[in-house]
Amino acid sequence: MKLKIACGSDDEKMFINNHFGDSKYFLIYEYDSENQDIKFVKKIINNSEDKKEHGDIKKAKNISVVLKETSVLVAFVMGPNIIKMRKKFVPVISREKNIEKTLSKIKEYMAQIIKESQLPDGQDKKIFIIN
16 A cells, blocks of 8 residues: 655755644655555645635645645644644654654554545544654
């Protein structure tokens, strides 16, 4: 099984200090369960509208469209839209700011993350916190 993962970043190395949706870029990775490897796929520029207020529903919808091919969202900070986003995506909050280190650690949780990602859209997915 292959699973796409989106990481929010401004510099392509570290997670941003702000909310996931405020990232300049979404770095897309693919996890391959057969060889348990994560590889970089592409960088997507975050062209969602600037939020009008904290937790703006339009911003959440725009990001959902931009990231429609992904199943997992990884960030250092998630905003109030995490409640809406977890109906479609599996959110992962990293306590590590370095993306590569986090992706290395996330492999330990992949069996559980895959299980959550297979829940139907509309059903709340578990939020994972990785130290």
